Amino acid sequence: MEHPDTLRSMANLASTFWDHGRWEYAEQLEVLVLQTRKMKLGTQHPSTLRSMANLALTFSSQGRWEHAEQLQVQVLETRKTKLGADHPDTLTSMANLAFTWKSSGRNAKAIELLRSCSAKQEQILGLDHPDTLSSSGTLLEWGTKALDVNA
Structure with a gap:
């Protein structure tokens, strides 16, 4: 096994x-x-x-948000340390955590994290990458602008 x-x-x-x-x-x-x-x-x-x-x-x-968040934070922090803050796997972890926060009602934190993730995806992966498009689309769906970091 x-x-x-x-x-x-x-x-x-x-x-x-x-x-x-x-x-x-x-x-x-x-x-x-x-x-x-x-x-x-x-x-x-x-x-x-x-x-x-x-x-x-x-x-x-x-719907087990606390358990999900605990693991996602651990994965995100480890990936930041081992791979760097701009690595695509780290960015995926950021997006996953943002979704968990949104689902558990922490909208402001979720939007802030996904905005940061989306901006990095744009820089690292490009505007037309599926992950960038997904994050930007989700931010629009959540009622915010992807690039409006001062809002």
């Missing part, structure tokens, strides 16, 4: 459960994969961080 291919298969199965709204099954597998990766690879390994991020998204889908 500790072989990387086995863990990847388990993570893929968890993703399939997630896609079908079977959160409990997804969570069970994600927890198992995360625990094994932490033990084998350490807490700062990219695969471990990806597992943490996936589990956080499952918690978000279940």
Whole structure:
């Protein structure tokens, strides 16, 4: 069960459960994969961080905002330290945390974080990158302007 291919298969199965709204099954597998990766690879390994991020998204889908936020903050801070604040994976973590904050009613914090993320995505990834377009569109959807950082 500790072989990387086995863990990847388990993570893929968890993703399939997630896609079908079977959160409990997804969570069970994600927890198992995360625990094994932490033990084998350490807490700062990219695969471990990806597992943490996936589990956080499952918690978000279940409305378990505190659990999701806790993991997302950990992933974001580790990625900032290991990859840098402008790395695309770090920016993805920022966007995920912004969505969790928005869903849990912390609109001002969510908008502020997503604005910062969107500005960095524009700089690093370009205006036409799907992640940049997604963040900008979400900010418009949330009733704010993507580039209006002084608002």
